[in-house]
Amino acid sequence: MPKRVDHDLRRREIGEALLRIASTRGLQAASMREVATEAGVSLRLVQYYFHTKQELLLGALAYLGEQLSARVEEHIRALGLPPSPRSLVYGTLTAILPTDPESRRLTRTYAAYYALVLAEPELAADHGTAYPDLLERFLTTQLRTAQQAGQVDPDLDAPTVAAGLLALTNGLGSSVLGGQRDGDAALAILTYHLDRLFAHGTGGMASDNVAA
């Protein structure tokens, strides 16, 4: 039929329409028809590019993963800081804290998917745990480097502390999304703990934070 169209692009447009709905009204509001309307296409097109709803949900989840990791890398780059372990840890964790509209959007969408996967575990067998694990390993590496450089207490167990930092950040993010505190308050709490962690050996404050 009409001009040959870029399949991957169309799929991405539709998938991101779903993500947009999920971030604002939740995944329950993301019906095929709503996604079609949001993407500005007909219901048939959504069906054409994603044969079934599960395909659509999984496809969009993949796009979300891409956006999330892109956000982390971009955020770290935007900090323009020396790639010290401290800066990398700080940049990574603040990237996934919902402080600005974009990170709020991402974390809200992530939370929506999280709940869906809890209810339907077969939907995303391990697509969910892969990225957190990667993040945790990255943080562990940075902490070990910082320990070797004498910036972090060498007696600390790096994997445990890394897991704790990530859990802390996720928990803070949940509290922000839940309206318990705002992004700045969460950032302050995170910074406080990071400062204490990296205060080893240095006389005092080692904080420089460029929030976005």
Place this chain on the structure above:
Amino acid sequence: MPKRVDHDLRRREIGEALLRIASTRGLQAASMREVATEAGVSLRLVQYYFHTKQELLLGALAYLGEQLSARVEEHIRALGLPPSPRSLVYGTLTAILPTDPESRRLTRTYAAYYALVLAEPELAADHGTAYPDLLERFLTTQLRTAQQAGQVDPDLDAPTVAAGLLALTNGLGSSVLGGQRDGDAALAILTYHLDRLFAHGTGGMASDNVAA
């Protein structure tokens, strides 16, 4: 009509049927009809005791809150420990960590409601933040007491550390529910951080203790 029946009891039975569904299959699976079946009553009865679905969701949420706080108190009491600040903090946090079937059920259900509230904020105006706030204040109080007793570094900012501990625990809980690690691993991470926090002046390394 038939024998006068205990309204509150019936409401509770139906509400808890919804919580059971929410914990296993998510809130999306909790239709009026499913709740009726799960509770062993007719659809009409569910409508009778909860005029609308929103009423049912809110009513069940209240029951969940009761179960949650009951679990925390019960858990602390079951520890049978001296009511030292350290024990109280430990007991409180481990109570909300999904380590056994019951706490898994509670946290899963809580997560389901959390996602719902994210999508429909008007559903539970502040019913959601009230309990976390209370928990945080309780932890803050215990930390201050511990500081006065010399068990925790007095230089720490108690409210910030309390918020951090709660966020850490919640984040760990999410990772357990998400299948990233099991309850024992999460408990080990939490214990590690608590041990460091309460290591002040007790012969452990006093150079630097951080909770996060």
Place this chain on the structure above:
DNA sequence: GATTTTGTGATACGACCGTATCATCAAACC
């Protein structure tokens, strides 16, 4: 130029949803 493919619209189907209505039957009340 005929034919096959690729992309798109319109519409229909059966299932389930929340909610409403009507009927009924036993206890409570005067």
Place this chain on the structure above:
DNA sequence: GGTTTGATGATACGGTCGTATCACAAAATC
């Protein structure tokens, strides 16, 4: 003891859901 009232059953209505089907036009292929 008739009547009101509290509790429950059966069933229906309009809407939305995911999915399927039919039609059809423009490009690609031969």
